[in-house]
Amino acid sequence: MVQEEARKGPWTEQEDFQLVCFVGLFGDRRWDFIAKVSGLNRTGKSCRLRWVNYLHPGLKRGKMTPQEERLVLDLHSKWGNRWSRIARKLPGRTDNEIKNYWRTHMRKKAQERKRAPSPSSSSSNISSSPSNNPTVDSLMTQETGKESFYDTGGPGDKSTSTGKNIEEQGKSENAYSFDDIWKEIALSDGDGIIPVYNGYSEESCNFSCPLMASPTREYGSDSLWQINEEPKIFFPIDQFIPDYEHEGAYITG
DNA sequence: AACGATCTCAACCGCCCAACG
DNA sequence: CCGTTGGGCGGTTGAGATCGT
Secondary structure, eight states, X not given: OOOOOOOOSOOOHHHHHHHHHHHHHHOSSOHHHHHHHTOOOSOHHHHHHHIIIIIOTTOOOSOOOHHHHHHHHHHHHHHSSOHHHHHHTSTTOOHHHHHHHIIIIIHHHHHHHHHSOOSSTTOOXXXXXXXXXXXXXXXXXXXXXXXXXXXXTSSTTTSSSOTHHHHHHHHHXXXXXXXXXXXXXXXXXXXXXXXXXXXXXXXXXXXXXXXXXXXXXXXXXXXXXXXXXXXXXXXXXXXXXXXXXXXXXXXXX
């Protein structure tokens, strides 16, 4: 079989939407499969990356808060470049985001921190004291003003789904404060680290997409959808693409 | 206003590991 | 047990945005 070369480069909104829909249908596990059936001429890896780093409904966007900075700094000093591990402690942030952030901001700070003759290693210009570490609230309010398909952390406003994703996330995040995270870190300290909050958790995944009947992970656990058999329920993608362009984004099956 | 320098971040690459047949 | 395959992870790159002169 002559495989067409997979597309590379920036994703279009249309591609994003297709991906979101197919992840909604088939879950966020079978990336190769999704890449194939979605008609996106992308690799499974590319799809996964796009989803994880950009389209996942639980994602926060916008600047890191001081609390997050502090956490990153501390965790990095503890774990090094284990970005995904660090990301698990930061609700709504991805490993890629943290990695980038570290490279640009934190490296400087960490260097300063090293150089600075600070009495206790766990306090620094940005880590400071817990009294400076009020609530998670500031974490919840990082949304930028942009209202695009992207910035909602998912297909929120354009499709039927929800703009409540972020709010819902906020709630669940609220349920888990930074204090808790710190405690958890202190407890786990090194070995048996238990991801206490996983930004990619099932709960954060229940955005709704046209045609989606249930939360994505349902499929992943191959209960409802026998995805082991190649599904034959494909609808012609181009049925919704035109609609999408008019921002309708509905699959008119 | 124009230009160069610097920063930011989305995306790709390659390696590794676990699951599966 | 071994080979294959898919997914996850960390590192790197490059285009676009922003800043400074």
